[in-house]
Amino acid sequence: MKSKLKTPALLLFLMAAFAFPAVVKDVFFIHLGVVFGIWIILAFGLNLIVGYTGQVSFCHAAFMGIGAYVSALLTLRAGFNFWTCLPFGIAAAGLLALLIGLPSFRLRGAYFSIITLAFGELVRIVFHNWRAVTNGPDGIPAIPAPPSIPVPLLSRLDFSEKWAYYYLVLVAAVICGLMLYAMVRSRLGRAFLAIREDESYAQSIGINTMRYKLLSFVLGAMFAGLAGCLYAHYFLYISPDSFTVFQSFDVLLMVIVGGMGSIVGPVIGVIFLTALPEYLHLAAGYRMVIYGFLLMVITILAPLGIRGAVVSAVNRFNRRSEGLAG
DSSP, X not given: OHHHHHHHHHHHHHHHHHHHHHHHOOHHHHHHHHHHHHHHHHHHHHHIIIIITOOOOSOHHHHHHHHHHHXXXXXXXXXXXXXXXXXXXHHHHHXXXXXXXXXXXXXXXXXXXXXXXXXXXXXXXXXXXXHHHHOGGGOBOOOOOOOOEEETTEEEEOTTSHHHHHHHHHHHHHHHHHHHHHHHTSHHHHHHHHHHHOHHHHHHTTOOHXXXXXHHHHHHHHHHHHHHHHHHHHHSOBOGGGSOHHHHHHHHHHHHHHOTTXXXXXXXXXXXXXXXXXXXXXXXXXXXXXXXXXXXXXXXXXXTHHHHHHHHHHHHHHHHHHHHHO
């Protein structure tokens, strides 16, 4: 029953997402859709680390910042265009994750989380103080949008237009979602889940736990690097304040609230926690208070997140329906 409902619901959601700019037409809502897409890519990456492998990381915004700064600097100082910078930004985030993960994964539990927290703050400090490269707290302005590309039935797709950038981000998010889906249903994904459930047992049956944890960390960071590149060339300005530990907490909350260890959960969490402050017109300080309250409520009432609560409710309804029919 669940599999019969899942595919049509997913297709319906994708159709609605692709039709969104044509139906809504309001520039603000299209902008919000772009922000959703960037955060969804970021949350997919963190979900791979936290939700599927069970390693709590607090430096995901730092990897996003690495991707953003590498892409912006290569564009402005080396004369590369966005399409050339994109693989460099993704690779830089992945390489840094590899360098941090190699020593960090020799530790377990809270020690790893503390190291990622320190690393996230260290990256922000480097962005803030390395003025010769990052322009310090003033940030990097005038980042160009991706160059337009030819498209059948249209002369060219101009990514300085919000609706065009929306489709760029949407396609990137769908590709990331499909990659994550393929990974978690492969032998690789089964190894990740075994580590999450019981690392000692996984090690005892021959799984190289450090290698798989490191791989999930690097892949998750590469997703964040992609999100950073898309962020930089959409907002056309970046600064150290865009990639702080608080942003890492935000994306972690999105994964937890939506539902860890699923593809749909982070999407729900991103939409819910991004739309809520916009709808309520909350200032940043009040937003964190609301986020904390929501996390407490969901942890108590729905420990599997919003997705888990919905799935449980549907399953209960189906069991009752079958009981009545019987």
